[in-house]
Amino acid sequence: MASKHEASEPHEAEPAQKCVKTPLEPYVASSTGREKKLIPTTKAYKNENFLLSYAARQIRVQCEFQEPAARLSQCGVMGTILFFGSARSMSLEDYEDTKSKLQRELMEKSGDDKKGIIARLEKLEKTRWMCDSYETLRELARRLAGWSMNNPALCEKLAQNPPMYGTHMRSDGAVAQPLMICTGGGPGFMEAANRGAHDVPESQSMGMAISLPFEKGVNEYVSPNLAFEFHYFFTRKFWMMYSAKAIVIAPGGYGTFDEMFEMLTLKQTGKVKRIPIVLFGEKYWKNVINWQFMVEMGTISQEDVDELCFTDSVDVAFEFIRKTLEGREPTGLISRSPCE
Secondary structure: OOOOOHHOOOOOOOOOOOOOOOOOOEOOOOOOOOOOOOOOOOOHOOOOOHHOOHHHHHHHHHHHHHHHHHHHHEEEEEEEEEEEEOOOOOOOOHHHHHHHHHHHHHHOOOHHHHHHHHHHHHHOOOOOOOHHHHHHHHHHHHHHHHOOOOOOHHHHHHHHOOOOOOOOOOOOOOOOOOOOEOOOOOOOOHHHHHHHHOOOOOOOOOEEEOEEEEEEEOOOOHHHHHHHOOHHHHHHHHHHHHHHEEEEEOOHHHHHHHHHHHHHHHHOOOOOOOOEEEEEOHHHHHHOHHHHHHHHHOOOHHHHOOOEEEEHHHHHHHHHHHHOOOOOOOOOOOOOOOOO
């Protein structure tokens, strides 16, 4: 019997096979009376060997465009507030637990094994400063998620530029949560943002993960119906950037830089409309990148830098995003940073 999925797909009428009742069931040819058996077949879209082959790469890419679009529409996602940041950060509780475990292992080891534990401890201790940022980022995500819940004015504003995939709305024409917190679905600062959204009753949040050998799934605070896994980085980036209405970038490494400069390029070249970008962790971001030197060398403009919000304050970041998305310019545009 055909599944509902199969029945819903358009297809050409197949020739009648009155003598066939079920696959592999014997039938008798009328001319000879000899019993024959059917050879089982597999439809192309159910052929796993083909779908995982090089020849089907374009089909897999299309799946990573179409399936997220269908799910985002069904979940009523009008936009996201996108959080980037290091996967190596931890809550203070997790940090202390990890450190205690390594210290216990250190006491039990000797020789080269002991050197390995010492190296892991030293690496861990370098990340201690991020523990406080984990909690502040969690609080920022919590406030943003709470603000977006049942916000008719925000919903109306977002409806002026609806996503191309459309959304399923309530009977009153609104969506329960116009903006959702979205992350890369991993641990660290991504977990902090999803956790902050999870702290808000009935709030949902999204995780757009990439297939990695050392990450087997998204963090536990992502809403199951909004948990995505991508094979291709470029399709993941597309959906992260396409749905974003605001971005918060916490301290991070190569992956965070890659995602950050992707959006900065889209913004600079006018591929996306004006979008609030918060670089959360002012000292970090003003030291790892010499923004003013780039301005002095003529590779970017002063306006490119002035439009960014460098801050460590939850209040400042929240107000900068809220005022921009509600259509009111943030105060302090004459200063070096629009959020000061």
